[in-house]
Amino acid sequence: MPQSSPPIYLDNAATSFPKPPEVAETMHRLIREISLSPGRSAHRFSLAASRVIFEARELVADFFGCPDSSRVVFTSNVTEALNVGIFGLLTPGDRVLTTGMEHNSVMRPLRHLEKTRGIHLEILPTDPTDGIDPDDIPRRLGKKTRLIIINHVSNVTGAMADLAAIGSRKGGALLMVDAAQSAGVFPLDMEEMGIDFLAFTGHKGLFGPTGTGGFLLRKGLMAQPLKMGGTGSNSEYEEQPQLMPDCHESGTPNTLGIGGLAAGLEFIKKTGRETIRRHEEHLTGLLLAGLGRIPGLTVHGPQAGAGRGSAVSLTMAGRSVADLALLLDRRYGIMARAGLHCAPAAHRSIGTFPQGTLRLSPGFFNTEAEIQAVLAALDQISAGP
Ligand SMILES: Cc1ncc(COP(=O)(O)O)c(C=O)c1O
Structure with a gap:
């Protein structure tokens, strides 16, 4: 690809790019038109800000099959959300079942609680391509198993866990799902x-x-809050309120961002989640088929098909993954990510620790032509000096 071509973004597993125009337009409008502090005052701007948050909460609840929007809590990212669940639900002596594909957003808090709160961690046997076998779960459940934590779609290999099968085998344990890579693309229904x-x-x-x-x-279900402070509710008490979602939302929220997120959800509703999934599946299929024809490349993870996400991990004989990512960016204008993707456990499971992999992750706004361009670039790199 000539240097003057527009850059190609293939790092959607890190964050999606571009965003739909309505996301930027909504945020631009909100920051121009209203102050953004909700639930603190009775004036019209504060009420308008409360409405932004309320409507976003309703959209999220509906999107994930949750009948009551007061059970939706906004945080600054999934890392904070997972930390609330892990710190807020586990007590000393509890057992946790998890998988060999978890992100450090799960593994680091768990390892910390193993040391400081005496929780017991069990990692389910995890196949590099198929993930865990749901039938393993009932065999490993004990009286003290409080939590089962599952990464729905791996940010390293794209492998997908069968949540419905896991949910029906969880016994008396609670099922916590890290939906970082699947939300917006794959069906997720809490009930x-x-x-x-x-x-x-x-x-x-x-x-x-x-x-x-x-x-x-x-x-x-209640979880201990991770942070406490002003919620705009029950202000006469110095103790943290117990009511949901206020008990987990101390401090002025990111109203602007939450408004943008609601616009993102509206875009998905308008476009159709299934349309998005099919497009990503098509591009991932093209990518995997082309990669299979390039000499010296190894793909780590499941082959094409409906049962995988769009993250594709690879290594190339004779080249470090850091080198590959740098060459793709500097010579071809292709943005991809190299390394461990904050998931050393997953790389141990698939045998690519400590060097990691090059990850290509197509998103909804990528095109077939862009996939062909990355395949041509990798082909050239594998053949050339
Ligand atoms: C599976 C998984 N879990 C957790 C995270 C952390 O996401 P965030 O940085 O938005 O908290 C990511 C993102 O990289 C991820 O892919």
Whole structure:
């Protein structure tokens, strides 16, 4: 590809780009037209800001099959959401079942609680391409198993866990799902899948801006808040309120970002989640087929098909992945990510630790021509000096 061609963004697993125009337009309008502090005052701007948050909460609840929008909590990203769940639900002596494909947003808080709170961690056997076997779960559940934590779609290999099968085998444990890579692309229904705690990030498949995310907590379940402070409610008490979602939303929220996230969700509704999924599946299929024809390349993860996300990990004989990413960017204008993708556990599971992989992650706004360009570039690199 000539240097003058527009750059190609293939790092949608990190954050989606571009965002739909309505996301920028909504945020631009909101910051121009209203002050953005909700729930603190009775004046019209504050009420308008409260409406932005309320409408976003309703959209999120509906999107994830949650009957009550007060169970939706906004956070700054999925990392914060997962931390609330892990710190807020586990007590000393609890057992946690998780997988070998988890992100450090899950592994770091768990390893910390292993040391400081005496929780016991069990990692389910994880196949590099197929992930975990849901039938393993009932065999490993014990009386003290409080949580099962599952990465729905791997940010390293694209492998997808069968949530409905896992949800129906969870026994008395709670099911927590890291939906960072799947929300907005794959169906996620809390009720149907038996999910107790669903954590999402706003800036990937939901097309919101960075600094947005959240979680949905099943009715009847409470988690200790991670932070405390002003909520705009029950201000006469110095103790943190118990009511949802206020108990988890201390401090002035990111109203601007949440407004942008709502515009992202509206875009998905208008376009059709299934249309988005099919387009990404098509591009991923093209990519995988082409990669299979390039000498010296190894793809780590599942082959094409409906049961995978769009993250594709690869290594090339004789080239470091850092070198590959640099060459793609500098010589061909193609943006991809190299390394461990904040998921050393996943790389240990697939045998690519510590060097990691080159990750290509197409998104809804990529085209067939862009996939052909990256394939041509990798072909040239594999043949050339
Ligand atoms: C599976 C998974 N979990 C967690 C995260 C963390 O996302 P965020 O940085 O938005 O908190 C990511 C994003 O890289 C991810 O892919």
